[in-house]
Ligand SMILES: Cc1ncc(C[n+]2csc(CCOP(=O)(O)OP(=O)(O)O)c2C)c(N)n1
C-alpha cells in the first residue's frame with residue numbers, strides 16, 4: 158500500500174462541518190461568534206464536539222457577531238471566527254469586515270453559501286462573495302471541496318495575521334459541508350515575526366540624534382504586552398513626545414510625562430499646531446491615515462519634514478506621505494529592537510515638556526454649563542477603571558470626552574472603529590468580556606449608536622458576562638448635528654432622536670440600570686453598577702447644547718445670521734394613526 162493511502166486508512170471519515178471545526182481548533186481559533194443559518198448546519202454540528210476547545214457565542218445580529226470577533230482580534234492579536242449565513246447574514250456582517258480592514262484586525266468570517274449546483278441562478282440568498290467582499294477584505298475565498306478545508310483555513314489564518322493584519326472571508330458551499338472525507342488536520346504555522354533591519358535601526362537612531370523637535374505617532378494593531386512595554390522603554394529613554402492615532406488611545410501610557418495626546422477627530426488644535434512644528438515624525442504602526450493627519454493636511458506629502466515609518470507591510474509605507482526611512486517590521490519586534498538601542502542624548506526636554514503641558518491643559522476641566530459635567534465624570538471614571546480595564550468606544554462626538562479627559566495606563570486597553578462605524582462599542586464590549594471575563598469592560602456609546610446594536614447586551618446575559626455600558630444621551634445624532642450647524646445653522650434636519658428609557662431597557666433583561674443627571678451622582682452609580690455583578694447600563698443625560706468638548710451649538714452658530722422662520726407645516730390631508738412624540742426634556 159502506498160504511504161499516503163496507508164495514512165489515509167488511519168484517518169476517520171468526517172463530514173466537512175466537522176473537518177472545519179477541527180481545522181479551527183488546529184489553527185488555535187478558540188472563539189466563534191455566530192448568528193446561525195441553515196446554510197451551515199453541518200459546521201454548527203461540527204462545533205458541537207469542539208465545545209471544550211472553542212467557545213461558541215450565539216449573537217443577535219451579524220454586525221454584532223463580527224464586531225465581537227474584531228474586538229477579540231484587537232485585544233489578543235489572534236483572529237477569532239465569525240459565522241453568518243448567506244446573503245442577508247453576510248450583508249449585515251459586512252460592516253464588521255470593513256472595520257477590521259481599516260483597523261488592520263486579524264479576523265475570519267465564514268459565510269454559508271448556497272448549494273454549488275445552483276450557482277448563478279440567483280438562487281435563494283445567493284451572493285458572489287468574492288465580488289461582494291473584494292474591496293472590504295484582505296482575502297476572499299470559497300471552499301467547494303471538503304478535502305480543501307484544512308489547507309484553506311490554515312492559509313486564511315496566515316493571511317489574516319501576516320503583514321498588515323486584516324479580515325479574511327471564507328464562503329462555505331453548502332453541500333461540501335456534508336461530504337464525508339478523510340483528510341488530516343494541519344499544524345499551525347510557526348512563522349517568526351519580521352525583524353527590523355539592524356542598519357535601518359541605526360539610521361533611525363542617527364536621524365533621532367540630529368532632531369530637535371521629534372514627535373512619535375503610535376498606532377497599528379497586534380501590539381503585545383511585551384511590545385508595549387518595550388515601546389514605552391524606547392520612547393521614555395529618549396524622552397520623545399508621544400501622540401497616539403485616532404481610536405488608538407491606550408496604545409501608549411497616558412500617565413507618562415512624554416504623552417502628548419491623540420491625533421484624530423476633534424483633537425486639541427494646540428497639539429496639531431505643535432506637530433506642524435516637528436522636525437522628525439516617527440510613526441510606529443500608524444498608517445498616517447486620514448483622521449490622524451487631519452484630512453492628509455498635517456504633514457507634507459513630499460516629506461520635507463523627515464518621516465520614519467514602521468509598519469509590518471512595506472506596501473503601506475509611504476503610501477501618502479513620502480518617508481525618509483521606512484522600516485518593515487512586526488511592531489513588537491521593532492519595539493524590542495528599539496529599546497535595545499543606546500538612547501540618544503535628547504536635546505529636546507523643553508519641547509517634550511511643552512507638548513506634555515498641552516495635554517495637561519486639555520485635561521483641566523472647564524466649567525461646562527448644565528448639571529452633568531462630562532469632563533469631571535471622565536476624570537472620575539479614570540480613577541474607577543480597573544488597572545487592566547478594557548474600554549470600547551463607538552463613533553460619535555461623545556467619544557471626545559474620553560479621549561480628551563482620560564489618561565489610560567499601560568495595561569488598560571481602549572478599542573474602537575477607526576472607520577467610524579456606529580454600533581461597534583456594545584458588541585465589542587460583550588466580545589471582550591466573553592474573552593476576558595476577569596477584566597472590567599466598559600462600553601462608551603451615544604444614544605444613536607446604542608440603538609443600532611445595543612441589543613447585543615442580550616448576548617452578554619446569554620453567556621453570563623457583565624460589561625458596563627455608558628450611554629451618552631443627547632437625544633440626537635450629535636456629530637451630524639454639529640456638521641449641520643456649521644454648514645446650515647439653525648436648520649435642524651434629520652438629526653433629532655426620540656429614545657427609550659435606557660435604564661429600564663437593561664432592567665427588562667434583568668440587568669442593573671442607572672440614570673445620571675448630575676456630576677456627583679456618577680461615581681456612586683458606577684460603583685453600584687460594578688457591585689451589582691450584572692450587565693449594567695448607566696445613562697448619562699448630557700446637555701445637548703454642549704455638542705463637543707470644545708463647543709456649544711451657540712458657538713457653532715456665532716456670527717451667522719439666523720434664517721427666517723420656516724413656514725408652518727400644513728396638516729396632512731390623509732387621516733392616519735398618529736403617535737404623540739415623547740416628551741422632550743430640553
Ligand atoms: C453605521 C454608521 N451610520 C452613520 C454614521 C454617520 N454618523 C457618524 S456619527 C453619527 C451620530 C452618532 O450619534 P450618537 O451615537 O448619538 O453620538 P453623538 O454624536 O450624539 O455623541 C452618525 C449618524 C456612521 N458613522 N456610522
Ligand SMILES: [Mg+2]
Nearest residue numbers: 603604633635
Ligand atoms: Mg447622541
